[in-house]
Amino acid sequence: MKSNRQIEHFVAPVDETPLLPTDTLRVEAAPLSLWADAWRKLRRRPLFIISSVMILLIITVALFPGLFTQTPPNQNCLLANSEAGPTAGHPLGFTFQGCDVYSRIIHGTQASLSTGVLSVLCVLVIGVTFGALAGYYGGWIDAVLARLGDIFFALPILLGALVITQLPFFRENKSVWTVVLVISMLAWPQMARITRGAVIEVRHADFVTAARALGVSKFGALARHVLPNAIAPVIVLATLELGVFIVLEATLSFLGVGMPESIMSWGHDISAAQTSIRTNPMILIYPAIALSVTVLSFIMLGDAVRDALDPKSRQR
């Protein structure tokens, strides 16, 4: 249906552009760097405060489990206590094997956290090195990295991890380090890709050209000018991956191909608690809560850091 209304003239209501309080800008004050700015943003985010407090607590538990429980996790397991409920000194009850659930959770923190942190460090070292070289120099390093990245990208990480952990070397030398090695081998290409992209964005910036013109060597410019300005997305990915790697370790241990039995891991505990799921599900739920809360803390931290460091997402 067409309107018959005649529009004689139309003038859009135009507001005068209001005068913004730009006069209050203090020109003499030094501009905040990206990091100082991000830190100011972070300090005010409740998500950041909550996750930092939780992570500090988790780190304390991992470093000093003795502060939180006096019960050794593996000794004194009495089959008489199998699946028994909470008693004095054993607030969460006992596992199928009669071990103290609370003590096992406390002592399992270390494996999860150390695997996560070590894997992230390895991935950072390998990924940033290759990614920065490929993005900055281009040429054959870039071509090799692109192909390698494609190949690893086509191999889903859990699938690859399952195959690698069954190699004789890994099967016979199970330890925190083999899990870290498996995760790093499969996860570094993504870090390299992100670094490469960030380096490519920065490498032709004016301040890099200026540094080169002042006689800084090509590698020196990469190390002192390009990398520090390309590191923000890398930090964000690293924080998020910490949580992802902790899940991966727990999943591998759950499948029986991760940590050796001698090391306490939440994945093991959840796997062992499967036998009790119908009779006493809480034996499974407690370590699951510990795992989820740990991962949630790191993912929340990563989310807050991304919001603070990514200017695009904070504009609006």
Next chain:
Amino acid sequence: MTRYILRRLLQVIPVFLGTTLLVYYMVFALPGDPIAALFGDKQPPQSVIDALRAQYHLDQPFLVQYGIFLKNLFTFDLGVDYTQQPIAATLARIFPVTAMLAIEALIIQAVFGVAFGLFAGLRRGKLFDSTVLVASLVVIAVPTFVLGFVFQLIFGVQLGWAKPTVGANANWETLILPAVVLGLVSFAYVLRLTRTSVIENMNADYVRTATAKGLSRPRVVMTHILRNSMIPVVTYLGANLGSLMGGAIVTEGIFNVPGVGNKLYQAVLRGEGPTVVIIVSVLVLVFVVANLLVDLLYAWLDPRIRYEK
């Protein structure tokens, strides 16, 4: 467009060869005899070892073995596993089950993820948006196997809405519970991605133009905002097929689904090299082809790619 498709097709070949070569090398060429592992402590007669080695071409040089493997893969002559069962028949039995599971999970995460993400993005900063954002972080943080057990316990055992384990009769209905578990983690990512994308596009010039032209709000949202917001989401869904396959290993184990993930896990633990290599290769092929399709879909969604030389 034709050149774009051709280039993408050509890129698939080295990726597929590289990935299968990597897996084949790890399973068959690294130290540790795959045949000796079959017999455990007992020492089999040398003639049996020789016959088995010949059957799996382990007496040939590595690259010849790999060549034979590729030839067999493309002629669908997949051979037999260590228990002399034809692998092709096993695959034909278990593959449809996992395909059903993956498609169901994919639909769940795509439909619900996009719907929630769209509503959250359109009502940015409101109660619904902030609730959904926090809830999605929690969903991301809970590992698939924990979610699997919790859902099995609540919906399978206590409420009795679905069967806790699937068993032999896998169909669309019995697979719903495992599919929800499998799809839930990626659902949160799809939601967040859609939300960010919608917020970004809401302030785009073409949306303002569309509104100024007098298009109705639903039309602006559906054809202008939503379609353009789908570009990163579609890419993510394709790339995410890989983690769906990884998740299938865990989910199928918990819910006892007779699918590829379950079979692969068993084969890896038993050291059944031929089965592992074939299943992983097929999965890689599916993944690579799916990503090819996603790239073509991407070109359809985004004209800037379509008209690129």
